[in-house]
Amino acid sequence: xxxxxxxxxxxxxxxxxxxxxxxxxxxxxxxxxxxxxxxxxxxxxxxxxxxxxxxxxxxxxxxxxxxxxxxxxxxxxxxxxxxxxxxxxxxxxxxxxxxxxxxxxxxxxxxxxxxxxxxxxxxxxxxxxxxxxxxxxxxxxxxxxxxxxxxxxxxxxxxxxxxxxxxxxxxxxxxxxxxxxxxxxxxxxxxxxxxxxxxxxxxxxxxxxxxxxxxxxxxxxxxxxxxxxxxxxxxxxxxxxxxxxxxxxxxxxxxxxxxxxxxxxxxxxxxxxxxxxxxxxxxxxxxxxxxxxxxxxxxxxxxxxxxxxxxxxxxxxxxxxxxxxxxxxxxxxxxxxxxxxxxxxxxxxxxxxxxxxxxxxxxxxxxxxxxxxxxxxxxxxx
Ligand SMILES: Nc1ncnc2c1ncn2[C@@H]1O[C@H](COP(=O)(O)OP(=O)(O)O)[C@@H](O)[C@H]1O
Ligand SMILES: [Mg+2]
Numbered sequence: 001x002x003x004x005x006x007x008x009x010x011x012x013x014x015x016x017x018x019x020x021x022x023x024x025x026x027x028x029x030x031x032x033x034x035x036x037x038x039x040x041x042x043x044x045x046x047x048x049x050x051x052x053x054x055x056x057x058x059x060x061x062x063x064x065x066x067x068x069x070x071x072x073x074x075x076x077x078x079x080x081x082x083x084x085x086x087x088x089x090x091x092x093x094x095x096x097x098x099x100x101x102x103x104x105x106x107x108x109x110x111x112x113x114x115x116x117x118x119x120x121x122x123x124x125x126x127x128x129x130x131x132x133x134x135x136x137x138x139x140x141x142x143x144x145x146x147x148x149x150x151x152x153x154x155x156x157x158x159x160x161x162x163x164x165x166x167x168x169x170x171x172x173x174x175x176x177x178x179x180x181x182x183x184x185x186x187x188x189x190x191x192x193x194x195x196x197x198x199x200x201x202x203x204x205x206x207x208x209x210x211x212x213x214x215x216x217x218x219x220x221x222x223x224x225x226x227x228x229x230x231x232x233x234x235x236x237x238x239x240x241x242x243x244x245x246x247x248x249x250x251x252x253x254x255x256x257x258x259x260x261x262x263x264x265x266x267x268x269x270x271x272x273x274x275x276x277x278x279x280x281x282x283x284x285x286x287x288x289x290x291x292x293x294x295x296x297x298x299x300x301x302x303x304x305x306x307x308x309x310x311x312x313x314x315x316x317x318x319x320x321x322x323x324x325x326x327x328x329x330x331x332x333x334x335x336x337x338x339x340x341x342x343x344x345x346x347x348x349x350x351x352x353x354x355x356x357x358x359x360x361x362x363x364x365x366x367x368x369x370x371x372x373x374x375x376x377x378x379x380x381x382x
Contacts, residue, residue, distance in 0.1 A: 011047070017044060021077075021171065023066075025038055026039050046203060049218060050220075050221045051221075064096075094169050099176040105147065108144065109147075112159055114166075134165060154189060157178070161196070171204075176207055176209070215251070221238055230246055231244065245296055257273045257276055258273060258275060259274065260293060262291060264287060276343060277340060284375050296380040296381075298378045299378075300376070301346040304345065321339045322337065333349050
């Protein structure tokens, strides 16, 4: 059935599939502080699932509960159909890669990777084979005899990854796996991590505070704030249809207008913003919102067209302002446009042609017109 094919890469849509990891009403309190607040989550086999949120929102605590390093104050955790609450960390079918890597400084790469198998009493010949396979997999062939202080940050990261993978866990938990790497290496390593996960088919749960990283890596993302999940979905769902101002601003940036619904149909919503010169927003997807409901309209900076002449076809979703600031970033330019009421609108414009020196689409203090498609705006109720 073609249906099955659809589900192969999106098992969470398959009503017949059981989640591999189930988190049920899990909380973690430290004294009277609640770090993880009654969360529910399903993660499916083979996913690369990201827990994304700002510092202190409870990501690591949740990961550590899956690993067995913290005990939930309440709630239940399941992996592969088995309740794991009472299983000690070492006996769980998971392994964790720590942010700090925690390599043994006095051991070579090889010995670091072999350590877990040795401790488990695996036969020498088997250890040798598995270590050598793992070294190939993470491309450390020439460095097997070195010690951690003779390796770069990226190489240490791979040793830590190999060490976590060699015990063939069903689930690999990664806490900020790329945070110690510089930007370029981080981007390269993101792709390596995705390839590795794809090859091995192990379920990865990754904690990160970096929204671009989460967008690049994940099958799905749970956005966390103050111990709760505020939205869960694919990177595209979360970026294109955030369901709160918090998510719209946390994942990328958004221009947000407060207003009220003046028309609400099956295929169209019209919002008026009294604060912004009675501007009308036409949004071409329906909602069940009541007329007069207080809402916010969010528009991503890259969905806004900018022009020095009014957009002839756009009778709506158009406004005018003055160029307040221009940031030239090479492949794109960021404009800050000031409206009459003082509100600033962010516009991102791709630089398709190379500008002559000092030349911009619009100049400082110039009057410009902004417009966007009715499909580009999202209506938010919180
Ligand atoms: N062992 C602990 N004792 C007391 N408070 C803790 C402990 N571990 C974490 N916390 C607190 O719980 C909150 C969430 O921490 P953490 O899960 O590490 O956040 P994140 O990984 O999202 O940055 C923080 O406010 C942190 O200070
Ligand atoms: Mg953390």
